Amino acid sequence: MLHFSKWKALAIVAFSAIICLMVVPSLLSQTAYERLPSFLQRKIVLGLDLQGGSYIVLQVDAAEVRKVRLEQLRDDARRVLRDAKVGYTGLNIQGDQVQVRIRDGQDADAAYTQLRTLAQPIGGAMSATGQLDTDVTRNGNLITLSPTATGVQARTIQAVSQSIEIIRKRIDQLGTTEPSIQRQGADRIQVQVPGLQDPSRLKALLGQTAKLTFRLVDTTMSAQQALQGRPPAGTEVLYSQSEPPVPYLIEQRVLVAGEDLTDAQPSFDPTTREPVVTFRFNTNGARRFAEATQANVGRPFAIVLDNKVISAPVIREPILGGSGQISGSFTVQEANDLAILLRAGALPVPLQVVEERTVGPGLGADSIRAGLVASIVGAAAVALFMIATYGLFGIIAVLAVAVNVGLIFGVLAMLGATLTLPGIAGVVLTVGIAVDSNVLIYERIREEARAGRSAISAIDAGFSRALATILDSNITTFIAAAVLFYIGSGPVRGFAITFGIGIITTVFTAFTLTRLMVAMWVRWRRPQHVPI
């Protein structure tokens, strides 16, 4: 137990030193850090609770995904039946399905075949499962289309991926440093923005679907009449964004949509001096907008954002240039944000904020200070006690524990892990456990010496017996840490990481460094009795 070959001893010391040195990049200034070779660019990231910032979790609602899919199916069914020149009635959404009744029984077969093309294989045409995302069934003249559960699930996952891209574009426009946007589980997105103090603007940016459409206003009856009676087929009543909301009767048919925008910028109207958003269409959009405006001069059209009418100007002349402006009595910031939203594109479905945690920079700094003070005081108290109890062996223990803490931070840096306040607590607790391993060894050595062994034999036996116990007890503690890591989120995970790493480094130092230091001392002093 006390014999170390020179090479082995050297390897242990070198290994520990290298791991401890991995913490150095984390301590460098930003410019010095960037000058390091890339394999050394790994450092400990401070958690949002220490450096301040916002943590937001957004959820894609499966019910919303289903709703969007149903609306899409209804519109597609209308298009398909119209193209096939099949007469139908009562095309609408009933609960979880789209229903349509074919007028003429002779057309029903053809309509059924056409509508079945709307069902697509899940995971694209190349997928091997062969499952379809929509069930199409026929009962006489009645055809129903209903999205399958697995289809909705696949669309939810897809919606999360698309949303992450769009959210990234939106947040990048805010000019914040190092935002992190990650998928969390099947239907959630986790957004972390360090340094952000008031996330209300961020939430406003993320909470909007930003689905922009240009549609004609139906002038055959007033919105009031439509509200009292029934709106004509293919129209709906939408309200303006202003206070009090004004109702408009709007055609469901979309002239041009937000997807056809190539650019949007905030600017000022040259005559009224009020903030507006100017936009450009792509070629396709420009052509469709030109055609629509040519055909409808003198009629009002509506600019609709997320089912709210922003403005409803009258088309005075055909707009052929492929660009235009949206005015809706915005503030400068509103115009700015709308431009950001339009540039980034619409979210596939609305997102809901389900969790939000923001820490101001003041509290973060206080927490770092508190964590630091607690660590120093705790370490100093433990060190003093150990030296008072074990003398020279106490000093060895303190050295081993110090290296142990160095190893924890080194490993954290190598993993690029996040250090949180609970993480610091984990380090402090590891100090407790690391000291325990030394206590176990020393007490065992004393016992063996009292049982009548010679000093060297007692030290040897003490190590071999205690190390077995250390292994057993640390494995059980490690199981607890692993479960914590597995189930935990946020703060708990931060604690579990440092605690788990700490247990491993504790076992490592007990088996190598402590043993090596004691072995070197034994070789040097050739003790006759155990000094503890």
Add this chain to the structure above:
Amino acid sequence: MRLLRIVPDDTNFDFMRFRRISFPISALMSIVALVAFLTLGLNFGIDFKGGTLLEVRYPNNTLNIADVRSKLESLELGEVQIQEIGTDGEVLIRVAQQPGGESAQQAVVGKVRAALGDGVEYRRVEVVGPRVSQELLSYGIVGLMLAVFAILIYLWFRFEWQFALGASIANFHDIVLTIGFMAIFQIDFDLTSVAALLTILGYSLNDTIVIYDRIREMLRRYKKMPTDELLNASINSTLSRSVITHVTVTLALLALVLFGGRAIHSFSVTMMFGVVLVGTYTSIFIASPLLIYLGVTTRTLAEKAETKETNAKAERVTP
């Protein structure tokens, strides 16, 4: 230099006799803990209950609690708790979960910000919606059970089943007492509390295993010693280690309680109770004597160990 010696060499306390006192005491305390849990309940934080928490600071002694209270009451947000913390003009505002789903929770922050106006520092804002809080709670409960189960399996492999069962009962007892403690003192029960409970579990087990390890070793060595005596000898021989380790852990935890800051205060206090007060007591006075009731006797285990050894030998002999 004379070294500090807290526990004298060769102690010979009769720990096993204490079981006639310690078992009733533990039973009583567990009942108190359960009653506290059932009547007072845990002070669930927003992690598990949902809702909004704001930590606000009024600089330069501008804090007027009554004013804050009246401003917030006019918002009609249902149950609102306002608590002054520290002496630096800080208030903790807790707003219960609002009816009306996820977006209703989000609206609370905006309303409170508007009501309190400018000139205040928002040190911390947390909003947990109903869906997330439900999940966090079930994750927490599942996690605790999973941990106990995983540890049980491991111990069963490493020791005899009596030891695994003994350690599990002892640890269950630790968790029950700690939860009772949190109910009685109405300590915030949030995600970090689950972390604290699991750590207490780990520490207490660590301690129990050190003693069990020794018991197993003694069982192999002294096959004829009466069980009581053997358990006593095991505890006595590890007593010095138990005490020294607990002093060091206490020192580390004390530093966390005194200087670790408010953010982890409830964590540190819970750990202090669980690890320092309950953990040590359990390993010595509950976990070890339990082995007697679970049928660990020197004879049965020694025989078992022997058959295992002979089996192993036999296996090695057969080609």
